[in-house]
Amino acid sequence: MTEVELNTALDRIPEVAGRVLSARIERERPEVTIDVGGLASGDQQAIEARVRAALPADARILLTAERKQRRILAIASGKGGVGKSTVAANLAIALARTGLKVGLVDADIYGPSQPKLMDAPGKPEAYNKQLLPVATRHGVPLLSIGQLVEPGKAIAWRGPMAAGALTQLVDAAWGDTELLIMDLPPGTGDVQLTMIQKHRPMGAIIVSTPQDLALIDAARAIDLFGQAGVPVIGLVENMAGYICPHCGALSDPFGSGGAETDAAARGIPFLGRIPLTIAIRTASDAGEPPAAGDGADAEPFRLLAEKVAVLL
Numbered sequence: 001m002t003e004v005e006l007n008t009a010l011d012r013i014p015e016v017a018g019r020v021l022s023a024r025i026e027r028e029r030p031e032v033t034i035d036v037g038g039l040a041s042g043d044q045q046a047i048e049a050r051v052r053a054a055l056p057a058d059a060r061i062l063l064t065a066e067r068k069q070r071r072i073l074a075i076a077s078g079k080g081g082v083g084k085s086t087v088a089a090n091l092a093i094a095l096a097r098t099g100l101k102v103g104l105v106d107a108d109i110y111g112p113s114q115p116k117l118m119d120a121p122g123k124p125e126a127y128n129k130q131l132l133p134v135a136t137r138h139g140v141p142l143l144s145i146g147q148l149v150e151p152g153k154a155i156a157w158r159g160p161m162a163a164g165a166l167t168q169l170v171d172a173a174w175g176d177t178e179l180l181i182m183d184l185p186p187g188t189g190d191v192q193l194t195m196i197q198k199h200r201p202m203g204a205i206i207v208s209t210p211q212d213l214a215l216i217d218a219a220r221a222i223d224l225f226g227q228a229g230v231p232v233i234g235l236v237e238n239m240a241g242y243i244c245p246h247c248g249a250l251s252d253p254f255g256s257g258g259a260e261t262d263a264a265a266r267g268i269p270f271l272g273r274i275p276l277t278i279a280i281r282t283a284s285d286a287g288e289p290p291a292a293g294d295g296a297d298a299e300p301f302r303l304l305a306e307k308v309a310v311l312l
């Protein structure tokens with residue numbers, strides 16, 4: 001059964017109209033969440049029976065009485081190449097592993113790398129003029145600008161065109177997703193500002209490398225969020241400390257601790273340090289984000305998710 005077939009089957013059940021919070025195929029199995037808030041238990045059971053009869057026998061049907069509001073957490077950086085997308089993907093996965101329903105929106109028009117990072121290159125289907133997020137092996141559905149355009153095309157877009165396309169990603173059929181991690185384009189231009197003003201993230205995390213120049217750019221990103229009235233919930237230092245895989249010696253190609261000092265000076269929480277390791281790069285390039293595994297490289301992302309979860 002495809003997601004479109006699943007949605008069509010649900011459309012034929014009048015009792016669930018307006019109550020389907022999510023309908024997706026997870027590991028080839030239909031998974032449906034239905035809001036039964038305000039219904040007597042007999043009516044809830046009747047709805048469940050109707051849905052069960054309409055779907056394949058292995059379908060998972062979840063009934064919930066609490067419709068949670070979806071929030072957006074923006075992941076930003078002052079400049080490109082600091083590992084913003086890597087942090088966004090791994091944080092999304094680490095948060096999902098804590099039980100939160102997390103989705104990932106890749107709004108990076110200059111280099112949409114999430115389809116590769118999350119190993120989800122397929123094009124999203126649409127239903128009722130809404131995009132259906134693409135399920136990934138890592139438990140975090142994804143919508144990326146890279147799934148909608150040919151490689152290299154999005155970069156040429158002007159502000160309004162980019163903002164229009166990106167809005168489709170945020171306003172998609174996210175169903176019961178509680179938190180959307182939004183991987184913003186690097187920098188502090190119009191597209192970033194429009195996305196922040198239009199979608200009002202509950203907060204932003206700034207990713208920086210430890211060296212001074214990256215921190216100056218990070219300061220600009222912090223200012224941008226400040227002007228838009230979106231709280232910066234913390235700073236993450238990426239590519240800090242390189243452990244040689246041969247001799248085990250620790251070196252600091254970009255320095256170390258710069259982001260922590262900078263965060264302290266600005267009164268922004270410091271959320272953690274992700275080391276520079278070859279394993280993080282090779283795993284990411286292979287569509288196997290380290291946070292999805294249980295190796296040493298998952299640990300910094302697990303710790304980061306723990307800190308972020310309390311700030312949500």
Ligand SMILES: Nc1ncnc2c1ncn2[C@@H]1O[C@H](COP(=O)(O)OP(=O)(O)OP(=O)(O)O)[C@@H](O)[C@H]1O
Pocket residue numbers: 077079080081082083084085086087108111113186238239240274275276277278280281282284285
């Ligand atoms: N901690 C790390 N250790 C090793 N490699 C890393 C680490 N973080 C990111 N990388 C690598 O650095 C490169 C850039 O990372 P990424 O694409 O996440 O950066 P970005 O800030 O999102 O860049 P862009 O601005 O191009 O979107 C990638 O090859 C990625 O695998």
